[in-house]
Amino acid sequence: MDRIITENDLLLFHYKEVTPEIHKYIRANLHFNPQWHDFLKMLSEVDNALEVNQKGPSKTTLSIILEESMHQENPTF
Amino acid sequence: MANTCITDGVLIKRYVEGNTAAFEILVNRHKDRIYGSVLNIVNDSYLAEDIFQETFIKIIHNIKRGKYNHEDKFLPWALRIARNMAIDSLRRKKRMPMVVTSDGSDLFENLFIADKSQEDIRIENEEHNELHNWIRMLPEEQKEVLVLRSYAQLSFKEIAAITDTNINTCIGRMHYALTNLRKFSEKNSVKVK
Numbered sequence: 323m324d325r326i327i328t329e330n331d332l333l334l335f336h337y338k339e340v341t342p343e344i345h346k347y348i349r350a351n352l353h354f355n356p357q358w359h360d361f362l363k364m365l366s367e368v369d370n371a372l373e374v375n376q377k378g379p380s381k382t383t384l385s386i387i388l389e390e391s392m393h394q395e396n397p398t399f
Numbered sequence: 400m401a402n403t404c405i406t407d408g409v410l411i412k413r414y415v416e417g418n419t420a421a422f423e424i425l426v427n428r429h430k431d432r433i434y435g436s437v438l439n440i441v442n443d444s445y446l447a448e449d450i451f452q453e454t455f456i457k458i459i460h461n462i463k464r465g466k467y468n469h470e471d472k473f474l475p476w477a478l479r480i481a482r483n484m485a486i487d488s489l490r491r492k493k494r495m496p497m498v499v500t501s502d503g504s505d506l507f508e509n510l511f512i513a514d515k516s517q518e519d520i521r522i523e524n525e526e527h528n529e530l531h532n533w534i535r536m537l538p539e540e541q542k543e544v545l546v547l548r549s550y551a552q553l554s555f556k557e558i559a560a561i562t563d564t565n566i567n568t569c570i571g572r573m574h575y576a577l578t579n580l581r582k583f584s585e586k587n588s589v590k591v592k
Contacts, residue, residue, distance in 0.1 A: 329574060329577075330570055330574060333570060333573060333574065333577075334555075334570070337548060337554075337555075339554060339555060364577065364580070364581070365549075365577070367530060368530065368534070368545065368549055368577070368580065369549045369550075371528075371530040371531040371534060372435075372439055372531070372534065372545075372546065372549050372550040373550070378430055378431045378434055378435075379430055379434045379447075379448055379451045379452075380448060383448050383451060383452050384426065384430065386452060387426060387452060387455040387456065387459075388419075388422070388423055388426065390455075390456055390459055391414070391419055391422045391423070391426075391455075391459050392419045
């Protein structure tokens with residue numbers, strides 16, 4: 323198979339949404355295409371940038387939610 | 400309750416049956432992903448807390464009223480509610496009159512800056528801080544797809560459903576976001592390729 327790989331293909335490859343056929347092709351040819359490698363590296367950096375600097379909601383907020391979940395009348399179906 | 404193998408759908412069913420511990424497991428399972436997605440979209444930790452709380456209150460009410468019918472697709476459903484609330488909040492915020500301080504600057508902007516400064520102390524040495532700041536500067540539609548795909552780990556199909564668009568539009572927006580990040584990096588001569 324000889325085909326043109328677009329950045330959209332690489333995008334879908336990175337997020338594991340590409341077809342098995344294209345996935346296999348990209349894996350097999352990644353070492354020969356440094357620009358693909360750079361693009362995928364950028365996607366990993368974006369993923370990491372969003373992962374760091376995040377903290378969860380405060381305990382107070384969680385307490386309010388859980389209290390609300392208990393106080394509501396149980397449904398009847 | 401050994402919760403790792405219990406699906407979201409089962410937890411919701413148990414909660415509907417009156418088991419509030421099941422709901423607590425559900426909240427703990429998804430809180431960071433939902434809160435982080437909202438924070439990445441609105442860039443304001445106070446607002447993100449409010450939206451997160453309102454989202455779960457709405458989730459509780461909807462489940463109690465028997466409106467949950469998404470089986471194990473809880474996260475996309477919850478993120479759709481959170482995303483809509485975030486957009487409403489941002490629209491309301493834009494309409495809010497600016498509260499001016501003695502030096503003529505926006506009080507709420509100062510509050511946000513104060514919050515960021517505290518955060519900055521903690522994250523000063525994080526190597527992705529600059530990239531994260533550029534992500535914050537992306538147009539809303541591009542940032543939204545980037546956050547929902549990269550951080551919330553939804554598929555493009557799920558994002559399309561949440562944003563009432565189609566898969567190609569979502570991929571296009573993601574692509575524009577990456578192009579813009581590259582432009583930012585070129586302007587600032589740093590390493591993002």
